Amino acid sequence: MPELPEVENVRLTLQNILPKGSRFKNVQLNRPDLRFPFPDKLAEKLKGQTLLDIRRRAKYLVFETEKYFLISHLGMTGSWRALEAAETHDHLVWEFENAPTLVFNDPRRFGFISLYEKSVTPSHFVDLGPEPLSDDFHADYLFQVSRKKNTPLKSFLLDQKTVAGLGNIYVCEALFMSGLKPTRKAQSLKQVESVRLVKAIKEILKQAIKAGGSTIRDYKNAEGKSGEFQQRFRVYGREGENCRKCRKPIRMIRQSGRSTFWCSQCQK
DNA sequence: CTCCGATCCTGATGGC
DNA sequence: TGCCATCAGGATCGGA
Numbered sequence: 001m002p003e004l005p006e007v008e009n010v011r012l013t014l015q016n017i018l019p020k021g022s023r024f025k026n027v028q029l030n031r032p033d034l035r036f037p038f039p040d041k042l043a044e045k046l047k048g049q050t051l052l053d054i055r056r057r058a059k060y061l062v063f064e065t066e067k068y069f070l071i072s073h074l075g076m077t078g079s080w081r082a083l084e085a086a087e088t089h090d091h092l093v094w095e096f097e098n099a100p101t102l103v104f105n106d107p108r109r110f111g112f113i114s115l116y117e118k119s120v121t122p123s124h125f126v127d128l129g130p131e132p133l134s135d136d137f138h139a140d141y142l143f144q145v146s147r148k149k150n151t152p153l154k155s156f157l158l159d160q161k162t163v164a165g166l167g168n169i170y171v172c173e174a175l176f177m178s179g180l181k182p183t184r185k186a187q188s189l190k191q192v193e194s195v196r197l198v199k200a201i202k203e204i205l206k207q208a209i210k211a212g213g214s215t216i217r218d219y220k221n222a223e224g225k226s227g228e229f230q231q232r233f234r235v236y237g238r239e240g241e242n243c244r245k246c247r248k249p250i251r252m253i254r255q256s257g258r259s260t261f262w263c264s265q266c267q268k
Numbered sequence: 269c270t271c272c273g274a275t276c277c278t279g280a281t282g283g284c
Numbered sequence: 285t286g287c288c289a290t291c292a293g294g295a296t297c298g299g300a
Contacts, residue, residue: 035277073294074293076294106277107278108277151271155271170293217292236293259292273299274296276295278292280290281292283288
């Protein structure tokens with residue numbers, strides 16, 4: 001489900017729901033695990049903790065309390081939302097002293113929650129590449145890390161070590177916007193092309209964040225609102241439809257088990 | 269080390 | 285209507 005723009009919108013809406021200083025009153029686990037077991041003694045540890053900030057790194061949400069970084073990954077179908085009252089079949093329920101109850105639900109259970117003392121760097125973050133919207137992500141960087149990479153551009157950009165936060169939708173859209181063919185080897189990237197590609201990635205992500213992310217099927221932010229960016233897709237999910245630029249039919253191929261959508265006329 | 273396929277899991281959808 | 289196959293926004297693991 002959620003790539004960087006969706007997770008960023010979940011973060012923004014969570015910030016509206018939970019003011020800084022909200023204190024955990026009760027934590028209820030309705031099953032022992034999601035993708036991984038819930039952290040040991042999660043409920044006991046969180047009770048009484050005060051929420052200091054809600055951040056995002058790549059596709060991870062980071063809840064900061066006095067003692068902990070609590071990491072939430074949404075997998076494909078994970079969602080946070082505010083509830084008026086408790087009593088629910090959701091997987092995780094958080095009650096606060098002075099804020100609405102928050103629930104996490106994840107039908108496919110590819111998401112997870114983990115908890116770290118603040119002195120520890122969460123293991124999920126160790127091998128992550130730069131944030132795509134930060135100054136650390138620039139054309140020289142992308143050009144350098146693409147040298148000797150024999151993998152297709154598509155897989156290269158999906159790899160969170162290259163740049164952290166892109167998923168299937170935004171990789172397809174960024175490759176279209178920059179006019180690059182998804183099957184090309186990463187090492188074939190020219191310097192001028194890496195400039196175009198970095199610009200396209202930043203542009204697409206900014207537009208998508210502003211549009212509230214993309215809702216293909218069931219994505220909603222924490223306030224229950226769907227995204228709008230799917231209305232502006234140029235290639236994703238448009239197999240057989242005409243390219244908005246050249247009118248040639250959009251193609252779909254399979255790369256590393258994922259669908260790739262692209263235009264054979266516009267992308268070289 | 270690099271790269272790819274298989275895998276975790278449920279639910280929605282389309283063909284017969 | 286019912287049943288089965290296919291597909292899905294992600295990340296990790298193991299083998300080639």
